[in-house]
Amino acid sequence: MIPVSYYLALSAILFTTGMFGVLIRRNALVVFMSIELMLNAANLSLVAFSRLYQTFHGQIFVFFIMAVAAAEVAVGLALIVTIFRSKQSIDLDQMNSLKG
Amino acid sequence: MNLNLLAILPEALLVLLAVAILILDPLFKADSRRVNLGWLAAGGLTLILLISFLAGQPAQNELTLGGMVRFDWFAFAFKMFFIFAAAITALLMMDVDALANRAEAYVLLLAATIGMNLMAASADLVMLYLAIETTSIPLYVLAGFLTDNDKSTEAGFKYLLFGAMTSAILLYGFSLLFGFAGTTNLAAMAVSLATPTVFSLGALLLVLVGFGFKTSIVPFHFWAPDVYEGASTPIAGFLSTASKAAGFAVLLRFSLTVFPQTGSQWQYTLAVISILTMTIGNLVALAQKNIKRMLAYSSIAHAGYALIGVVAASTLGTASAVFYMMAYILTNLAAFAIVTVAGRVIGSDDLRAYDGLSRRSPYLALAMLVAFLSLAGMPPFGGFVAKLLVFAAGVEKGWIGLVIAGIINSIIGVYYYLTTLKYVYLYRMEGEDEESYPIPVSRPYAIALTVLVAGVILLGTFFAPWYDLTVKAAASLF
Numbered sequence: 181m182i183p184v185s186y187y188l189a190l191s192a193i194l195f196t197t198g199m200f201g202v203l204i205r206r207n208a209l210v211v212f213m214s215i216e217l218m219l220n221a222a223n224l225s226l227v228a229f230s231r232l233y234q235t236f237h238g239q240i241f242v243f244f245i246m247a248v249a250a251a252e253v254a255v256g257l258a259l260i261v262t263i264f265r266s267k268q269s270i271d272l273d274q275m276n277s278l279k280g
Numbered sequence: 281m282n283l284n285l286l287a288i289l290p291e292a293l294l295v296l297l298a299v300a301i302l303i304l305d306p307l308f309k310a311d312s313r314r315v316n317l318g319w320l321a322a323g324g325l326t327l328i329l330l331i332s333f334l335a336g337q338p339a340q341n342e343l344t345l346g347g348m349v350r351f352d353w354f355a356f357a358f359k360m361f362f363i364f365a366a367a368i369t370a371l372l373m374m375d376v377d378a379l380a381n382r383a384e385a386y387v388l389l390l391a392a393t394i395g396m397n398l399m400a401a402s403a404d405l406v407m408l409y410l411a412i413e414t415t416s417i418p419l420y421v422l423a424g425f426l427t428d429n430d431k432s433t434e435a436g437f438k439y440l441l442f443g444a445m446t447s448a449i450l451l452y453g454f455s456l457l458f459g460f461a462g463t464t465n466l467a468a469m470a471v472s473l474a475t476p477t478v479f480s481l482g483a484l485l486l487v488l489v490g491f492g493f494k495t496s497i498v499p500f501h502f503w504a505p506d507v508y509e510g511a512s513t514p515i516a517g518f519l520s521t522a523s524k525a526a527g528f529a530v531l532l533r534f535s536l537t538v539f540p541q542t543g544s545q546w547q548y549t550l551a552v553i554s555i556l557t558m559t560i561g562n563l564v565a566l567a568q569k570n571i572k573r574m575l576a577y578s579s580i581a582h583a584g585y586a587l588i589g590v591v592a593a594s595t596l597g598t599a600s601a602v603f604y605m606m607a608y609i610l611t612n613l614a615a616f617a618i619v620t621v622a623g624r625v626i627g628s629d630d631l632r633a634y635d636g637l638s639r640r641s642p643y644l645a646l647a648m649l650v651a652f653l654s655l656a657g658m659p660p661f662g663g664f665v666a667k668l669l670v671f672a673a674g675v676e677k678g679w680i681g682l683v684i685a686g687i688i689n690s691i692i693g694v695y696y697y698l699t700t701l702k703y704v705y706l707y708r709m710e711g712e713d714e715e716s717y718p719i720p721v722s723r724p725y726a727i728a729l730t731v732l733v734a735g736v737i738l739l740g741t742f743f744a745p746w747y748d749l750t751v752k753a754a755a756s757l758f
Contacts, residue, residue: 188459
């Protein structure tokens with residue numbers, strides 16, 4: 181059996197990659213993919229812990245997270261399409277009409 | 281298994297109302313749709329408030345529905361606040377054409393309210409996460425609802441981006457807490473985490489990022505001014521009051537249930553955050569030229585004051601934080617209601633556009649006086665009692681420095697609230713012909729403003745019954 185620490189290490193790597201993706205990339209779609217990576221890091225560690233403790237709580241939690249992530253992305257893509265229609269771009273740096 | 285369906289009575293009624301709105305929407309004629317939808321939503325919410333208040337009071341504190349929600353006075357009090365805020369927001373939405381003609385806007389408002397109710401009640405990590413997302417996702421849509429308005433879509437997108445990122449961080453924190461504790465139940469987690477380690481504190485910080493976003497505390501406040509400015513004003517009012525109060529409900533329940541021992545590190549962390557939040561919120565608010573951005577920074581500062589009650593972590597502290605949220609919901613909704621009414625006619629959210637408002641609409645200006653003085657913490661308004669209670673709670677637990685920082689910040693706050701009132705009362709419009717530019721107040725706005733102003737004054741003068749309610753709510757967490 182693979183020790184749980186391996187899963188956690190992978191999950192931490194995924195989370196950090198996602199975090200950097202969100203902070204560095206300027207394309208709205210890539211940022212969304214990075215957020216998905218962060219969510220999947222959480223999913224992985226939940227499932228790993230769930231196996232460690234021999235309970236189903238973590239695994240059921242993951243199902244809910246997947247559903248929520250899909251809903252979130254649906255709303256996000258709708259907004260990206262709306263923004264693209266008016267600006268012809270989904271570059272985050274160009275979303276600067278609100279500031280002060 | 282304990283199955284007390286009374287615990288989710290308000291949420292069940294909210295679902296029914298949402299379905300009723302969706303079914304009735306196609307039956308309304310185009311010219312009366314706006315009015316019918318608005319009164320249906322606002323009237324339905326008021327009815328739900330009454331029914332839940334009369335029939336849904338918790339007899340004792342219990343964990344119910346498979347351990348997912350707690351049925352106690354704390355949750356009950358917050359649920360009443362959220363439903364009230366939603367009812368007022370429904371009234372305010374009625375004369376914003378882009379929102380009021382669409383049944384979806386009201387349904388999204390109700391969905392967000394259901395999420396907030398569950399946030400206040402949830403006693404399990406799974407439920408908590410789902411409740412937070414049920415609140416957030418409809419609010420992302422509402423913030424970006426005006427699809428032909430670039431500012432609104434940008435506000436919605438920024439809100440979504442910040443929200444999705446912080447909720448992913450929150451979730452990672454949840455997964456680690458689950459790993460350390462081996463359970464998702466908050467009360468059971470407290471036992472496993474009784475001796476904090478470096479790792480559990482790290483997980484706690486991750487969780488705090490998520491809660492910080494909902495309560496818009498520094499350094500997770502960047503979204504607030506942009507979103508409030510871009511979103512339509514009633515929605516901004518709802519975001520800044522109910523959504524923030526929901527964040528505080530979660531923060532209070534989570535911190536007091538999972539880390540019941542006092543003197544722990546999270547108290548010091550929150551104390552530092554509280555000082556930063558108050559100071560940054562107030563100082564940046566001083567420089568604002570746009571009233572919605574000013575109210576956004578002021579709402580950040582108010583989160584800082586309310587945090588003092590959370591830091592105190594006593595019965596009085598919790599009661600004061602709950603009372604602060606109650607007073608803040610009334611006062612800030614009133615402020616945003618005024619901005620909605622005035623903004624429609626003036627067509628600008630610039631502070632200088634409010635010059636001579638007292639001559640254009642004396643009653644509106646009077647409501648503004650009450651709301652802004654209450655925000656500044658002047659007696660005899662609700663804001664004063666709320667500030668007094670959080671400072672008292674801070675002193676009681678020996679957080680003297682924190683309270684002094686709070687008092688200094690309240691004084692800074694008075695400056696920009698009074699500056700706005702100066703424009704309203706002392707300055708004149710350019711042509712000095714205010715009489716020819718009256719600001720009409722339609723019936724839904726008049727009702728909303730009357731209720732809010734009466735509430736603000738009632739909280740500040742006749743506060744014993746409300747304080748008793750908050751003490752009852754606080755007692756259920758200890």
